[in-house]
Amino acid sequence: MRVVRIIDGTTVDGPGFRTSIYFAGCTHHCTDCHNPETWSPQSGEDMSLEYILERIIENDFDVTFSGGDPLYQIGDLIALAWRIKAMGKTIWCYTGYTYEQICDNAELRPILDVVDVLVDGPFEKENADSGLLFRGSSNQRLIDVRHSTRNDVVLWTSEF
Template sequence: MDIRINSYIPITNVEGVGTRFAIWVQGCSIHCKGCANFHMWDFNGGTSYNVNDFIELIKSYKDKIEGITWLGGEPLEQIKAVKEISKAVQSIGLSVILFTGYEYSTLKENKDFQELIKYVDILIDGKYEQDKTDYSRAWVGSSNQNYYFLTDRYDESVITDCKNKIEVRISSNNKIIMTGMGDFKALAELVR
């Protein structure tokens, strides 16, 4: 089984609780107005990875991270591969945070989703709504998005104790990469 990934950052401190391996999947049919990751909508973009090889890649960082964070694109568009990787990650003691543009209430009856959330510690649901932009809460961009703590590993204190941050990286080909949550437009003006 393969998974299409736009990009990943093996060590980041802005995509959830603690130090995480962040994974941006490729492909999204939701197309939120004002989406910062519109370049991840195309299902044919990104790079295809064998799921087992990608699990081994994550395992190689096991001692440096607290867990993984699924972002996108839309992780649920590749639900079977996301489930397999999440299951393997939890089996070695790492945590899983999953962002989805879908609403939890509409997914509860979906069999594949029920299988996946067995391996998710925090689910953050709701599409980005540009008219509800709000950077006051950890990791989310609009006020309609919700947090669900699906295991005993984390509780609401991780949100109240967290401040939004942005990481700026310069790639080997001199491309500027900004991740995290905050006012990217203001930061982009500084980078100019």
């Protein structure tokens, strides 16, 4: 997979300490994106699934997919996610797509079978708020994927 960086223990991309993987490639091109260096699908370096999994095992934290848009590499991402899930770890996934767009896309939809929380939608400069928990703009939602359906979105709360 093409990865810009792995952070081996962050507290800003979901609850608790997490291994955050920043994947290369993003076509959303949000104004004032904080990570424009990740837009190119050629940014970063090639990392094998086994290498990424080794880093996750070594850290022994839950996992967050970020970027870039992780869904840009959807096939490998789904394979990686199931391997992580088999370890019993939770997965948060940031994406510039909305939850509904993913539900309606046959190629992207299978990621919803494996991630626990989806932080959805593009960063919107006009809705930016630095006080929001785990997200940059108020249009983005922390979606409890396990309890949500296409027409009934349940937001994540720290009680779950």
